[in-house]
Amino acid sequence: MAGKVKWVTDIEKSVLINNFEKRGWVQVTENEDWNFYWMSVQTIRNVFSVEAGYRLSDDQIVNHFPNHYELTRKDLMVKNIKRYRKELEKEGSPLAEKDENGKYLYLGLCVFHRLMFSVNIPRRPVQPWIMILSHRFKKCVPKDSKTSSFVSQSNKEAYVISLYINNPLLIGGRKFDLRLYVLVSTYRPLRCYMYKLGFCRFCTVKYTPSTSELDNMFVHLTNVAIQKHGEDYNHIHGGKWTVSNLRLYLESTRGKEVTSKLFDEIHWIIVQSLKAVAPVMNNDKHCFECYGYDIIIDDKLKPWLIEVNASPSLTSSTANDRILKYNLINDTLNIAVPNGEIPDCKWNKSPPKEVLGNYEILYDEELAQGDGADRELRSRQGQSLGPRAGRSRDSGRAVLTTWK
Amino acid sequence: MLQEESDLSLIIAQIVQKLKGSNLYSQLERQAWGSWEKRILKSLNSMCTELSIPLARKRPVGEQKELLNKWNEMGTDEPDLSLFRPVYAPKDFLEVLINLRNPNYENGDSLSFRTHLGLIQVPLKVKDIPELKECFVELGLNIGQLGIDDSTQVPPELFENEHVRIGQKVLAQQDSAAAQQYIRQGSPTALRAELWALILNISSQPEDVLYYEQLKTNVIQHDLLVDSLIYKDVKLTASNDDYYFVFEDYLYQVLLCFSRDTSVLSHFAFNSASPPKSYIRGKLGLEEYAVFYPPNGVIPFHGFSMYVAPLCFLYHEPSKLYQIFREMYVRFFFRLHSISSHPSGIVSLCLLFETLLQTYLPQLFYHLREIGAQPLRISFKWMVRAFSGYLATDQLLLLWDRILGYNSLEILAVLAAAVFAFRAVNLMEVTSLAAAEAVLADLSTLKVMPLLQIFLFATVT
Numbered sequence: 005m006a007g008k009v010k011w012v013t014d015i016e017k018s019v020l021i022n023n024f025e026k027r028g029w030v031q032v033t034e035n036e037d038w039n040f041y042w043m044s045v046q047t048i049r050n051v052f053s054v055e056a057g058y059r060l061s062d063d064q065i066v067n068h069f070p071n072h073y074e075l076t077r078k079d080l081m082v083k084n085i086k087r088y089r090k091e092l093e094k095e096g097s098p099l100a101e102k103d104e105n106g107k108y109l110y111l112g113l114c115v116f117h118r119l120m121f122s123v124n125i126p127r128r129p130v131q132p133w134i135m136i137l138s139h140r141f142k143k144c145v146p147k148d149s150k151t152s153s154f155v156s157q158s159n160k161e162a163y164v165i166s167l168y169i170n171n172p173l174l175i176g177g178r179k180f181d182l183r184l185y186v187l188v189s190t191y192r193p194l195r196c197y198m199y200k201l202g203f204c205r206f207c208t209v210k211y212t213p214s215t216s217e218l219d220n221m222f223v224h225l226t227n228v229a230i231q232k233h234g235e236d237y238n239h240i241h242g243g244k245w246t247v248s249n250l251r252l253y254l255e256s257t258r259g260k261e262v263t264s265k266l267f268d269e270i271h272w273i274i275v276q277s278l279k280a281v282a283p284v285m286n287n288d289k290h291c292f293e294c295y296g297y298d299i300i301i302d303d304k305l306k307p308w309l310i311e312v313n314a315s316p317s318l319t320s321s322t323a324n325d326r327i328l329k330y331n332l333i334n335d336t337l338n339i340a341v342p343n344g345e346i347p348d349c350k351w352n353k354s355p356p357k358e359v360l361g362n363y364e365i366l367y368d369e370e371l372a373q374g375d376g377a378d379r380e381l382r383s384r385q386g387q388s389l390g391p392r393a394g395r396s397r398d399s400g401r402a403v404l405t406t407w408k
Numbered sequence: 409m410l411q412e413e414s415d416l417s418l419i420i421a422q423i424v425q426k427l428k429g430s431n432l433y434s435q436l437e438r439q440a441w442g443s444w445e446k447r448i449l450k451s452l453n454s455m456c457t458e459l460s461i462p463l464a465r466k467r468p469v470g471e472q473k474e475l476l477n478k479w480n481e482m483g484t485d486e487p488d489l490s491l492f493r494p495v496y497a498p499k500d501f502l503e504v505l506i507n508l509r510n511p512n513y514e515n516g517d518s519l520s521f522r523t524h525l526g527l528i529q530v531p532l533k534v535k536d537i538p539e540l541k542e543c544f545v546e547l548g549l550n551i552g553q554l555g556i557d558d559s560t561q562v563p564p565e566l567f568e569n570e571h572v573r574i575g576q577k578v579l580a581q582q583d584s585a586a587a588q589q590y591i592r593q594g595s596p597t598a599l600r601a602e603l604w605a606l607i608l609n610i611s612s613q614p615e616d617v618l619y620y621e622q623l624k625t626n627v628i629q630h631d632l633l634v635d636s637l638i639y640k641d642v643k644l645t646a647s648n649d650d651y652y653f654v655f656e657d658y659l660y661q662v663l664l665c666f667s668r669d670t671s672v673l674s675h676f677a678f679n680s681a682s683p684p685k686s687y688i689r690g691k692l693g694l695e696e697y698a699v700f701y702p703p704n705g706v707i708p709f710h711g712f713s714m715y716v717a718p719l720c721f722l723y724h725e726p727s728k729l730y731q732i733f734r735e736m737y738v739r740f741f742f743r744l745h746s747i748s749s750h751p752s753g754i755v756s757l758c759l760l761f762e763t764l765l766q767t768y769l770p771q772l773f774y775h776l777r778e779i780g781a782q783p784l785r786i787s788f789k790w791m792v793r794a795f796s797g798y799l800a801t802d803q804l805l806l807l808w809d810r811i812l813g814y815n816s817l818e819i820l821a822v823l824a825a826a827v828f829a830f831r832a833v834n835l836m837e838v839t840s841l842a843a844a845e846a847v848l849a850d851l852s853t854l855k856v857m858p859l860l861q862i863f864l865f866a867t868v869t
C-alpha cells in the first residue's frame with residue numbers, strides 16, 4: 005500500500021543522501037517515477053520551463069518554487085519590496101509609515117537602495133558602496149577610467165547598488181554576518197518556519213574601515229567559501245558561532261531589551277520579504293523551499309538583509325557544521341514529507357508540532373488571520389516588547405513573533 | 409623563602425588564620441611546592457638555553473612601534489612557536505599531588521580517617537553531603553534558581569521576573585554583600601557583568617585605566633620569554649574553541665599585561681608557594697640582583713588562557729576585562745594550581761571529589777578503580793580549569809556565579825562528582841580508562857544547576 009518513497013537528486017551531498025537512506029527511501033533516476041527530487045536551481049528551471057512541458061503528479065514533491073528568483077535575485081527582490089511598500093502605502097497601512105526624512109520606519113529592510121540599468125558612479129561618492137552584478141546577461145565594459153562609468157552592452161543588465169554598511173557590529177574586533185535558514189511550505193497562505201540553529205560567520209581578519217583595506221577581500225566578505233582561502237581559517241570551529249552565543253554575548257554586554265528587539269526585527273525582516281514576494285510567487289503545491297538568509301547587524305543593533313539564497317550550501321566546513329546541516333535536512337524533510345511516506349500534494353501542509361524539530365513557526369498566515377489581521381498592525385506600532393518579548397507562553401502559536 | 413616571611417610579618421597573622429588547623433601541613437606544603445617549583449623553573453630555563461632566547465629583553469624601537477600598531481590584532485601574528493612547549497600541563501601537576509605525603513602521618517594509627525582508595529593521600533578535612541547541603545542551602549529544591557527555573561517551560565512570573573527586579577535593586581544600591589548573597593541563585597545575563605564587578609569591588613577609576621595603560625607600555629617595551637608561552641597557549645586552546653576563538657586578540661591583551669603586573673605578587677602572601685626568582689645576567693645567586701620572573705610571579709601552564717576567555721562574553725573594554733580577570737585570579741584561580749591546605753585549594757578539591765564519589769557512589773568508584781580508571785584522572789582537568797572550555801558558556805557563567813556567591817571553589821568538586829553520578833550507568837559498562845574518558849569527553853550539553861541540585865538534595869545519603 006504505502007510503498008517506499010523514491011528519491012532523486014542532482015546534488016551529491018552526504019547530508020542529503022544520508023537523510024534519504026535513513027528513511028529507507030529508494031534512489032531512482034530522474035527518468036523513472038520519482039516522488040521526491042532535491043534539485044539544484046538549474047534543474048528547477050528546466051522542470052518548470054514552458055518547453056519542458058513537465059507535469060508533476062500529486063505524489064511528487066520538489067524542493068524549489070518555480071520562480072524563487074523573485075526572492076533570491078537581488079534586483080527582483082528590490083523590485084518586489086518596492087511594489088509591496090507602494091501597495092501598503094496606497095492602502096493607508098500604518099506599516100508603510102515614513103519618518104521626517106522620508107525613510108520607511110518599518111520597511112527599510114535591505115541593504116540595497118537603488119536599482120540601475122546602467123551605471124554612472126559619481127566621482128567622489130559620499131559613502132562607499134559595493135556594486136553587485138545582480139544578473140548577468142552580458143559583460144559590461146568600463147568606458148572611461150576617470151569617471152568610472154560603465155557602458156552596458158545590452159539593455160538587459162541589472163545592477164544593484166548596495167549601501168555599504170561601514171559601521172557593522174564588531175565582536176572581538178571582527179566583522180560577521182548571520183546565516184539563518186527559513187523553510188517555506190506555502191506562499192498563499194504564507195507558512196514559514198525559522199531554523200533555531202542559525203550561525204554567525206566571522207571574518208578571519210580584523211575589520212578596519214580605512215579605505216586601504218577596502219581591497220582586502222577577506223575583511224569585507226564574510227561568506228565561508230571565501231574565508232576558507234584566507235590564511236587564518238580554522239577547521240575546528242570554521243569561524244562560526246551559534247546564534248545562541250550571539251544572543252548570550254549581546255544580552256551580557258548590551259542588555260536584554262535591545263537584544264530581544266534585534267531578534268524581533270530580524271524575524272520581521274524575513275517575514276516582510278516573504279510577504280513582498282508572495283503575490284508574484286507561483287505557489288505550486290508540489291513545492292517547498294529552504295532558504296538561506298544572510299543578514300548583517302550594524303553597531304546600533306539594527307539588522308539589514310543582504311540576500312536570500314535558494315540553494316544554501318550543504319557543504320560542511322567542520323564537524324559541527326556537518327551535524328547541523330544533517331539535522332537541518334532531517335527536520336526539513338520531516339515537515340515537507342510528512343511521516344516519510346509517499347507524499348500527497350493535496351494535504352493541507354500543516355504539520356503537527358512534534359515534527360518541527362529545530363524549526364519554529366515564524367509566520368502562519370492562516371493562524372494570524374484567525375486572530376484578526378489588524379492585531380499585527382496594532383502590536384507592531386505599539387512596539388510593546390516588554391512582557392511579550394522573547395519567549396511566548398502559548399504553545400502551538402507562532403513562538404517568535406511578538407508582533408503577530 | 410624564610411626571608412620573604414619575615415618581610416611579611418604583618419600578613420603572618422592572616423596566614424596563620426588561613427592555615428588554622430593545618431600547621432602540620434605547612435612543612436609538607438613547602439617541601440612539595442619547593443621541589444615542584446624547582447622543576448618548572450628548570451624547564452623554563454632549559455627552554456631558554458635551548459632556544460637561546462633570554463628570559464627578558466628590551467625591544468628595539470622599531471619593534472616597539474610595530475607591536476603598538478598591531479596591539480588590537482596580535483592574533484594575526486604568526487610567530488614560530490613550534491619549538492615552544494607549555495611549561496607544564498595539568499596532568500603533570502596531578503602527578504605531584506598524587507605523591508604528596510605528610511611525613512608526620514601514619515596511616516595505620518588513624519581510626520577517624522577511613523581507608524582512602526583515591527589518588528590523594530593527604531588527610532585534609534573535607535565536607536560531606538549533609539555539610540555541603542548546609543553550606544549551599546540556596547541551591548535547595550524549594551528555592552528558585554537561574555539555570556533551572558528560567559527555562560522556557562516555566563512561566564517567568566513564578567521566579568525569573570522577581571529575581572531580575574531584585575537584581576536591579578541590588579545594583580542600584582551598589583551593595584556588594586547583598587550582590588554576593590543574591591548571586592547564589594544565579595545572575596540574569598543582562599546584569600551579570602555589573603554584579604560581578606560589584607562583588608569583586610571593581611569600579612573603573614581613571615587610575616585603574618592608567619595602570620592598565622602602563623602595563624601595556626611595559627609589554628611594548630620589553631619582550632618576555634613567557635610571552636611566547638602565552639601565545640602558544642592561546643593558539644592551542646582558546647583559538648580552537650567554538651565559543652572563545654572570537655576573542656583571541658583580547659586574550660593576548662590581557663595575559664601579556666598580566667604577566668608584567670607586580671601587584672599580583674601580593675597573592676603569594678596567601679599562598680604557600682613563592683614566586684619564582686631569576687637573576688640578572690652575570691649575577692647568579694646574588695640576592696640584590698634577584699627579580700621575580702615573570703614579574704607577576706605566575707608561570708602560565710597549558711590551558712591558562714581559559715581562565716580569561718569566558719570573561720570576554722561579559723566585558724569588552726580591555727582595562728575592565730583585565731581588572732576583573734586579575735581579581736578573579738588572586739581570589740580564586742591561583743588556588744587551582746598551587747599546593748595548599750585551603751578548603752578551596754586544588755588538593756582539598758581533589759580529595760572532596762574522591763571522597764564524595766567513594767562515599768555516595770561506591771559501586772561506581774570501585775568499578776572505575778578496578779579497570780584502572782581512577783576518577784580523579786578524568787575530573788582533574790575540569791577542576792583545574794574551573795570547567796572553562798568543557799561546559800557551554802552560559803552554563804559555565806551560571807557555575808561561576810556560584811563561585812562568587814559562596815566565595816569558594818568547592819562547588820567545582822561537587823559538580824565533578826555530580827557529572828560522574830549523571831553518567832554512572834554508562835560508566836559502569838566501560839572496561840578501560842580510554843572508554844571512561846570517552847563517556848565523559850563531551851560536557852557541552854550538560855545543565856549544571858539541575859545536576860548540582862539533584863546530587864546535593866535529591867540523592868539518598
